[in-house]
Amino acid sequence: MTHLDEGQLLAVRDGESQHEHLVECADCRKGLAELRGRHDRVSGALAALDAPTDLEVARALIRTRVTAGAAHTADVVPLTIPPRRAFWSLSRAAGLLLVTAAGLSALPGSPVRHWASRVLAPEAPRQGTERAPTPASAPSSAEAEATGIRLAVPRGPLRVIVGGAETGAVIRVQWVPGAEAAIFAPAGSRFTSGEGRLEAQVTSGTVRIELPRGVLPVSLEVGGRIYLRSTDAGLDVPGPVTRQSTSEIVFRIP
Amino acid sequence: MDFDRLFDDAYPPLVRYCQRLTGDRDAAEDVAQEAMVRLFANEVQGPPPAVRAWLFKTATHLVRDRYRVDENRRRLLQENPVTPSPVEGPERSFQRKTERELARKALEKLADRDREMLLLRYEGFSYKEIADVVHVAASSVGTLLARAERRFVEALEGGLETT
Numbered sequence: 422m423t424h425l426d427e428g429q430l431l432a433v434r435d436g437e438s439q440h441e442h443l444v445e446c447a448d449c450r451k452g453l454a455e456l457r458g459r460h461d462r463v464s465g466a467l468a469a470l471d472a473p474t475d476l477e478v479a480r481a482l483i484r485t486r487v488t489a490g491a492a493h494t495a496d497v498v499p500l501t502i503p504p505r506r507a508f509w510s511l512s513r514a515a516g517l518l519l520v521t522a523a524g525l526s527a528l529p530g531s532p533v534r535h536w537a538s539r540v541l542a543p544e545a546p547r548q549g550t551e552r553a554p555t556p557a558s559a560p561s562s563a564e565a566e567a568t569g570i571r572l573a574v575p576r577g578p579l580r581v582i583v584g585g586a587e588t589g590a591v592i593r594v595q596w597v598p599g600a601e602a603a604i605f606a607p608a609g610s611r612f613t614s615g616e617g618r619l620e621a622q623v624t625s626g627t628v629r630i631e632l633p634r635g636v637l638p639v640s641l642e643v644g645g646r647i648y649l650r651s652t653d654a655g656l657d658v659p660g661p662v663t664r665q666s667t668s669e670i671v672f673r674i675p
Numbered sequence: 676m677d678f679d680r681l682f683d684d685a686y687p688p689l690v691r692y693c694q695r696l697t698g699d700r701d702a703a704e705d706v707a708q709e710a711m712v713r714l715f716a717n718e719v720q721g722p723p724p725a726v727r728a729w730l731f732k733t734a735t736h737l738v739r740d741r742y743r744v745d746e747n748r749r750r751l752l753q754e755n756p757v758t759p760s761p762v763e764g765p766e767r768s769f770q771r772k773t774e775r776e777l778a779r780k781a782l783e784k785l786a787d788r789d790r791e792m793l794l795l796r797y798e799g800f801s802y803k804e805i806a807d808v809v810h811v812a813a814s815s816v817g818t819l820l821a822r823a824e825r826r827f828v829e830a831l832e833g834g835l836e837t838t
Contacts, residue, residue: 427825428818437802437817456821459828466781466831467797469774470695474704479690480682483708487678487715666701 425449430456475663478673481591485607485627569605569629570612572619577636582620583628583643585610591627591663592672594641594649596634603631648672678715684723685730686711688798692731695794696738698779706741710734728800732808735791781830789823796820 425433425440430449432438434456443449579602583592604612604619607626614620621628632639632651641649641660648660649670664671686707693703710733719729782790788809795805802816811819 426818427821428815431821431824432802432817435796435802435817435820459824462828462831463793463824464797466774466778466827467695467794469771469778470698470782471691472694472700474687474690474694474700476682476687479686479704479708480679483682483686483711484678486708486712664701664704669701 422446425452427452427456434460475673477589478591478663478671481589481673482593482627485591488626489607568608568610568612569603570614570619571601571603571631572614573600574602574617574633574636575600577638578617579632579636579639580618581630581632581639581641582618583623583630583641584620585622585624586628586643586674587625588674590623590625590674592641592643592648592660592674593627593629594670594672595629595631596668597631598634600633600636601631602633602636605629643672643674681714681726682711685727689730689734692794692798693734693738695782696735696790698782702738702741706734706737709737724804728804728807731795731798731800735795735808739787777831777834780834781827784830785823785826789819789826792816792820793823793827 423442424446425442429438429440430452433440433443434453440449443453581602581604583604586592602619604621606612606621606623606628609624610628611622612620630641632641638650638652640647640651643660646660648658650657650659658665658670660672661675662670663673689710690703690707693706694700697703697706710730713733714726714730719726721729782793785793788811791809792805795808800808802820803813805820806813806816
């Protein structure tokens with residue numbers, strides 16, 4: 422009598438196949454029972470790896486990115502795409518053009534940067550403003566935000582002030598290299614700046630803030646409350662944190 | 676495609692799979708969110724099982740691309756915090772921590788493909804779907820999975836003996 426091998430028994434256990442042989446072979450039935458016990462063992466061990474995650478924050482982040490049509494491209498081939506290839510190719514080409522323009526606009530002295538600062542500026546610098554923010558219509562990451570500003574901050578202090586954010590809104594703070602701070606928020610948001618100060622009155626949706634790592638002190642105020650303060654003494658985060666890592670802190674407004 | 680329904684159905688298992696695969700919660704969330712965004716951006720359509728398979732396949736590829744380097748993976752695993760639940764006593768918390776570390780180490784002893792196959796199977800994917808993700812013949816999935824499972828359990832028990 423030829424017994425079933427382990428792979429065949431596993432396929433039976435997993436409902437992928439059936440073998441009449443099992444009816445008459447006690448040894449193979451015993452092997453199958455052992456595999457069922459092993460399933461429970463593996464399942465229990467894997468469950469130990471699971472950690473809670475904030476689904477509502479994820480929902481809001483994904484929805485914002487989907488709504489804005491933002492997504493990274495490349496390195497994954499979709500299984501099924503409706504017959505709109507030509508449209509997507511064009512849109513990707515347009516996206517590539519935008520990214521290229523954004524890259525050029527980041528170069529000091531670039532004519533693209535000069536053009537962008539004249540054409541895309543959300544509002545004229547206010548009187549008394551020493552540094553005009555650089556418009557950032559195409560942020561470095563593929564976030565969903567439609568608009569934003571950047572501000573050169575060679576040294577602290579830096580105050581970032583966010584107003585108008587509604588309950589449930591997500592604020593992502595990312596630590597970045599260099600000496601520029603930035604705020605990105607959904608279309609319709611308003612931005613102002615002064616020396617050492619960035620301010621945004623935002624509409625509903627996710628707000629992303631870039632803070633330069635080396636600049637101290639830095640504070641983030643949201644709705645009149647201090648959410649984050651970074652000084653020589655260290656980082657203090659009294660805001661409603663939902664996720665924190667060395668590169669990013671995510672808040673959700675209660 | 677209804678966003679909320681798809682999110683509710685697909686995202687929790689997807690992020691769980693990514694957590695198990697990467698050993699890093701932040702990385703898992705980034706990958707799972709990216710896969711969801713791509714799903715909508717590419718307007719992927721089809722019956723729910725096919726859409727779900729697409730999501731997991733995309734997430735698997737993203738993990739491979741972003742977290743393939745062993746050194747990086749080890750770093751991520753070391754940084755993976757084990758946060759005790761506030762309602763747990765220290766004994767239970769310690770036990771959970773130990774179980775988690777054992778399972779993580781056992782998973783890390785598997786080859787990448789075996790790990791992916793094992794985790795996909797325990798998310799309920801069929802052998803055919805698994806074969807499609809890891810690029811093997813469907814007829815060999817049973818044998819490969821059996822080996823992966825056996826090695827995982829052996830690594831778990833080996834870890835228990837040395838604990």
